[in-house]
Every structure is written in C-alpha cells, then in structure tokens.
Amino acid sequence: QVTLKESGPVLVKPTETLTLTCTVSGFSLSDTRLGVTWIRQPPGKALEWLAHIFSNDEKFYNTSLKSRLAISKDTSKSQVVLTLTNMDPVDTATYYCARMNGAFLAADYWGQGTLLTVSS
Amino acid sequence: DIQMTQSPSSVSASVGDRVTITCRASQGLSSWLAWYQQKPGKAPKLLIYAASSLQSGVPSRFSGSGSGTHFTLTISSLQPEDFATYYCQQANSFLLTFGGGTKVEIK
Numbered sequence: 001q002v003t004l005k006e007s008g009p010v011l012v013k014p015t016e017t018l019t020l021t022c023t024v025s026g027f028s029l030s031d032t033r034l035g036v037t038w039i040r041q042p043p044g045k046a047l048e049w050l051a052h053i054f055s056n057d058e059k060f061y062n063t064s065l066k067s068r069l070a071i072s073k074d075t076s077k078s079q080v081v082l083t084l085t086n087m088d089p090v091d092t093a094t095y096y097c098a099r100m101n102g103a104f105l106a107a108d109y110w111g112q113g114t115l116l117t118v119s120s
Numbered sequence: 121d122i123q124m125t126q127s128p129s130s131v132s133a134s135v136g137d138r139v140t141i142t143c144r145a146s147q148g149l150s151s152w153l154a155w156y157q158q159k160p161g162k163a164p165k166l167l168i169y170a171a172s173s174l175q176s177g178v179p180s181r182f183s184g185s186g187s188g189t190h191f192t193l194t195i196s197s198l199q200p201e202d203f204a205t206y207y208c209q210q211a212n213s214f215l216l217t218f219g220g221g222t223k224v225e226i227k
Contacts, residue, residue: 037216046207047221049215104173105152106154
C-alpha cells in the first residue's frame with residue numbers, strides 16, 4: 001500500500017526557513033520509474049507546483065520560487081525534504097507531497113497535506 | 121513557463137448531465153496532460169493522465185481528450201459524488217503548472 005505523509009511546523013514567522021519532510025512507504029525512492037513532488041494550495045486557491053526529485057537525484061523547481069527552494073532525499077529513510085527560505089504570509093498554504101509517476105509525469109498518490117501558517 | 125487556462129471557472133449542473141471542462145495551454149504540449157478531482161478538505165485525486173488515459177479505479181464516465189494547446193475533461197453522466205473542483209496539469213520539460221480549477225456545483 002502506497003502512502004505519503006507530510007510533517008513539519010504548523011506555524012512559522014516571516015523571514016524564517018520552512019523545512020517539510022515527506023515520509024513514504026509502499027514504494028522505494030530508488031525506483032527509477034518514480035519521483036516525489038511537492039505541491040501547495042493557499043486557502044481557497046488553486047494548486048501550485050513547487051519541486052520534484054527523481055531516483056537519480058535529478059531535481060526540478062518552480063521557476064518563480066527556484067531561488068528559495070531546495071529539495072533532497074534520503075533513500076535509506078524513505079524521506080524527501082523540502083526547504084523554503086525567507087517565508088512570507090503569502091506562503092500560507094496546505095503543502096502536499098505526492099508520488100510522481102515518471103512515465104507520464106502525473107501525481108498518482110498524495111499525502112493528506114499539512115496546513116502551514118506564516119505569521120508573526 | 122507554460123500557462124494553463126481552465127474554463128469555465130465554475131459550472132452548475134444536475135445529476136445525469138454531461139459536463140465538459142476545457143484547458144488551454146499557452147504553447148503546444150506533449151501529451152503530458154493530467155486531470156485531478158479535489159473535494160473540500162481532501163488531497164487531489166488523479167483521474168486522467170497522458171491526456172486520455174484513465175487512472176486505475178476511476179469510473180469510465182470520466183474521459184479526457186485533446187492535443188497541442190486544447191484539452192478537455194468530460195463527465196458523461198454526472199453523479200452526486202462528482203461535485204468537486206477539477207484541475208488540469210501539464211508537465212512540459214518536467215516543469216509542472218496547474219490550471220486555475222473548475223468548480224462543479226449542484227444546480
């Protein structure tokens with residue numbers, strides 16, 4: 001059974017750095033057909049893709065946020081970590097991690113999401 | 121970056137109706153176009169990938185079509201559990217963008 005679970009703070013202050021962890025099970029981060037992607041959704045708004053990482057450690061970032069984002073993985077721990085620097089209230093959103101099928105570049109399994117608020 | 125424009129932004133429909141949602145890309149895509157369904161407070165669910173392939177377990181009343189810059193999601197006979205928000209997503213050159221969403225509401 002494939003599962004993904006996001007973990008991290010529920011509240012960060014402006015200018016701080018956000019670190020989110022996605023812990024996966026039911027598949028391996030070394031599977032060459034798969035990757036893990038991060039997507040966020042501000043309250044009442046549309047989905048926004050952030051970044052993804054594949055088994056060969058190839059990484060892709062949202063062009064608009066690239067300077068603030070970093071994604072990495074620890075295959076032995078089945079974890080993918082996303083960091084977002086210089087947080088701002090507009091970064092308040094539900095953050096999802098999802099499994100990315102590399103064959104057709106769509107997210108076929110999703111975590112439940114974690115709501116993050118940026119406020120002083 | 122490729123922009124995805126969905127229309128309509130919302131639609132009111134009745135059970136049994138045929139509903140079509142359109143997604144237009146700012147430039148031509150490969151076939152890496154996906155559709156998702158999202159219900160309030162829940163994570164999105166993959167419905168269609170590669171423009172027209174039905175994800176395992178998704179009812180056959182959902183179908184996708186299109187190529188180039190014009191793609192559609194069709195629900196052939198709307199069911200009560202289909203009232204939700206739908207998003208398209210493209211993946212050109214491994215960089216993803218989503219459409220703005222279409223909310224399907226009960227008439």
